[in-house]
Amino acid sequence: MKIFEEKIAPNARRVRMFLAEKSISDIEYVQLDLQKGDNVSKEFKQMNPLAKIPVMELEDGSYLSESVAICRYFEAVKPSPSLMGESPLQQANIEMWQRRCELYFMNLIGMGFQHCSGFFADRMTPVPVWGQECVKDASKFMPLLNDHLANSEYIAGDTFSIADITAFVSIDFARVIKLRIGDEYTHLLRWYKQVNSRPSARA
Amino acid sequence: MKIFEEKIAPNARRVRMFLAEKSISDIEYVQLDLQKGDNVSKEFKQMNPLAKIPVMELEDGSYLSESVAICRYFEAVKPSPSLMGESPLQQANIEMWQRRCELYFMNLIGMGFQHCSGFFADRMTPVPVWGQECVKDASKFMPLLNDHLANSEYIAGDTFSIADITAFVSIDFARVIKLRIGDEYTHLLRWYKQVNSRPSARA
Numbered sequence: 410m411k412i413f414e415e416k417i418a419p420n421a422r423r424v425r426m427f428l429a430e431k432s433i434s435d436i437e438y439v440q441l442d443l444q445k446g447d448n449v450s451k452e453f454k455q456m457n458p459l460a461k462i463p464v465m466e467l468e469d470g471s472y473l474s475e476s477v478a479i480c481r482y483f484e485a486v487k488p489s490p491s492l493m494g495e496s497p498l499q500q501a502n503i504e505m506w507q508r509r510c511e512l513y514f515m516n517l518i519g520m521g522f523q524h525c526s527g528f529f530a531d532r533m534t535p536v537p538v539w540g541q542e543c544v545k546d547a548s549k550f551m552p553l554l555n556d557h558l559a560n561s562e563y564i565a566g567d568t569f570s571i572a573d574i575t576a577f578v579s580i581d582f583a584r585v586i587k588l589r590i591g592d593e594y595t596h597l598l599r600w601y602k603q604v605n606s607r608p609s610a611r612a
Numbered sequence: 613m614k615i616f617e618e619k620i621a622p623n624a625r626r627v628r629m630f631l632a633e634k635s636i637s638d639i640e641y642v643q644l645d646l647q648k649g650d651n652v653s654k655e656f657k658q659m660n661p662l663a664k665i666p667v668m669e670l671e672d673g674s675y676l677s678e679s680v681a682i683c684r685y686f687e688a689v690k691p692s693p694s695l696m697g698e699s700p701l702q703q704a705n706i707e708m709w710q711r712r713c714e715l716y717f718m719n720l721i722g723m724g725f726q727h728c729s730g731f732f733a734d735r736m737t738p739v740p741v742w743g744q745e746c747v748k749d750a751s752k753f754m755p756l757l758n759d760h761l762a763n764s765e766y767i768a769g770d771t772f773s774i775a776d777i778t779a780f781v782s783i784d785f786a787r788v789i790k791l792r793i794g795d796e797y798t799h800l801l802r803w804y805k806q807v808n809s810r811p812s813a814r815a
Contacts, residue, residue, distance in 0.1 A: 458756055459716055467701075478708035485700030497688030498670075505681035513662055539742035553661055 411437045412479075413456065414463040418443065419515065419582040420476040421463045422612070426574045427480045429609035431487050449532060477507070480571055492571045499566065506565040506572035514554075515579040517547035522585040544586045551594055558596035569607075577604045614640045615682075616659065617666040621646065622718065622785040623679040624666045625815070629777045630683045632812035634690050652735060680710070683774055695774045702769065709768040709775035717757075718782040720750035725788040747789045754797055761799035772810075780807045 414421035416438075428436065441447035441462060448460050456464045457474040464474045465482075473479055484493045494500035523529055524540025554576065558564070564572040580590065580601060590597050604610060617624035619641075631639065644650035644665060651663050659667045660677040667677045668685075676682055687696045697703035726732055727743025757779065761767070767775040783793065783804060793800050807813060 458760075459712060473704055473708060475708045475711045478704045478711060481707045482700050482704035485703050497685050500688050501676055501681045501685035504684045505676060505678045508678045508681060509662060534745055536739060536742045536745065539739045542737055542739065556661075 410435070410468060411439055411466040412463050413439045413441055413453070413466070415441050415443050418462060419519070419578045420461070422578045422581075423476045423571075423574050424463050424479050425612040426578065426609045427492060427571060428483060429612035430490065430492055430569070430574075430607075431483055433483060433487060444528065446532070477511075477571070490569075492569070492574070494565075494570065503565040503570045503572050507570070507575050510550075510554075510564065510572055510575040510579060514547055514550040515575060515582070517543040517550075518579055518583050518586055518588070521547055525586065544588065547583065547586065548588055551588075551590060551597060555594035555597040558600045563600070569604075573600075573604055574609075577601070577610070613638070613671060614642055614669040615666050616642045616644055616656070616669070618644050618646050621665060622722070622781045623664070625781050625784075626679045626774075626777050627666050627682050628815040629781065629812045630695060630774060631686060632815035633693065633695055633772070633777075633810075634686055636686060636690060647731065649734070680714075680774070693772075695772070695777070697768075697773065706768040706773045706775050710773070710778050713753075713757075713767065713775055713778040713782060717750055717753040718778060718785070720746040720753075721782055721786050721789055721791070724750055728789065747791065750786065750789065751791055754791075754793060754800060758797040758800040761803045766803070772807075776803075776807055777812075780804070780813065 412421075412424065414424070416422075425438075428434070441453070443462065447453060448462055453464075454460055456466070456472045459474065461474060463476055463479060464472055465479050466472055473482060481493070484491070492503075494503040521540050521543035523533065524535045524543065525537055526540075527535045529535075554564075561567075563569050564576050583589070590601060592598075615624075615627065617627070619625075628641075631637070644656070646665065650656060651665055656667075657663055659669070659675045662677065664677060666679055666682060667675055668682050669675055676685060684696065687694070695706075697706040724743050724746035726736065727738045727746065728740055729743075730738045732738075757767070764770075766772050767779050786792070793804060795801075
C-alpha cells in the first residue's frame with residue numbers, strides 16, 4: 410500500500426502516528442509538495458477530487474482519502490491496540506473527543522494559518538480578519554483541554570486513542586500561529602510530555 | 613435517554629434521521645432555543661462545554677455530544693441495519709464520504725449562513741466576506757456529488773449510510789444560503805428524490 414502525503418502536514422502526521430501505534434510499517438510513502446501545487450494537479454484529483462492529502466492507494470488500485478477514514482480502515486483490519494474504542498460508550502467518547510479536537514482546534518489552527526499567512530493565496534482567497542478570529546477561538550480550546558485533563562489521564566479516558574493523536578499533532582502544528590501551551594496549563598503540559606515520549610510522536 | 617436539541621438544526625436532524633433508520637424511538641427530545649442562547653447557559657455548558665447541540669443524556673447521567681459520536685454509539689449498540697459499514701473497506705469508504713459531505717459542504721453552508729446573516733452576532737464576529745467564500749465553495753460540492761452519483765446508487769456505494777444522511781440534511785439546510793440542486797444535476801436529483809422518499813426523511 411502507498412500513501413501520498415507531505416511529511417510536515419498535520420493530517421499526514423496523524424496517519425503516520427496512528428500507524429506507528431499499531432506497528433504497521435509496510436507502507437510506501439510518496440512525498441508531494443503542496444505549496445508547489447502537486448495536490449491540485451489533474452492526476453492527483455483523480456485520486457482525490459477534493460485535492461487533499463493524505464491519500465492511500467490500496468492493493469486493488471482504489472484510493473482512500475480523509476485521514477480519519479484511513480485510520481478507520483486500519484482500526485478495522487488490525488483492531489489491537491484499539492485506538493478508536495471497543496465498547497459502544499468508549500467508541501462514542503473517543504469519537505466525541507476526536508471531533509472536538511479536530512473541529513474546534515485543529516481546523517481553526519489550519520484556517521488561522523492559511524488566512525493570516527496567505528500560504529495558499531494562489532488557490533484560495535485569504536480573509537485575514539477571519540484568520541484572526543480562528544486564532545482567537547483556537548486559543549480558547551487550550552484551557553478547556555487543560556481543565557478536562559485535570560481528571561483524565563488521556564483525552565478520551567484512561568487509554569491512549571486517536572483523540573490524543575489529533576490533539577497532540579494540533580498542538581505541535583499550532584506553532585504556525587504562534588500558539589504554545591501556557592505555563593499555567595499544568596495538566597495539559599503533563600499530558601503533552603507523556604504523549605511526546607511515545608515512539609509514535611517521532612513517526 | 614434524553615436528547616437536547618433544536619428541531620430545525622441540521623446536526624439535530626442528522627441524529628433523528630439516523631435513529632429513525634435504526635427504528636430507535638425510545639428517546640425523549642428536549643427542545644432548546646439556540647437564538648435565545650439556551651445553549652450558552654451555564655447549565656448547558658456543564659453538559660457540553662463547547663455549547664453545541666445535540667447532546668444526549670445517558671441513563672447513568674453522563675453526557676455525549678457531537679452528532680456523529682451519538683450516531684456511533686447507536687451503531688455499536690444496534691448494528692443492524694448498518695449505517696457506518698461492516699467490512700474494513702466499507703467502514704472506511706463511509707467515513708471518507710461522511711467527512712467529505714460534512715467538511716466541504718455542511719460546515720461551509722453553516723458558516724456561509726452564520727457569517728452572511730449575522731444570526732449569532734451576539735456570540736461571534738460575523739465576517740461577511742468569509743461567509744461569501746463559504747457559499748461559493750459549498751456550491752462547488754454539488755457538481756462533484758452529481759458526478760459521483762452517476763456511478764453510485766448511494767453516496768458511499770450501493771447501500772444507504774450516514775454519508776447519505778449528512779448529504780441529504782445539508783442539501784435541505786442549504787436553502788438558508790439560497791443554494792438548490794440545479795436542474796442539470798440529474799444524478800443528484802435522482803438520489804435526492806430516492807432519499808427523500810424514505811420515512812426517516814420526515815423524522
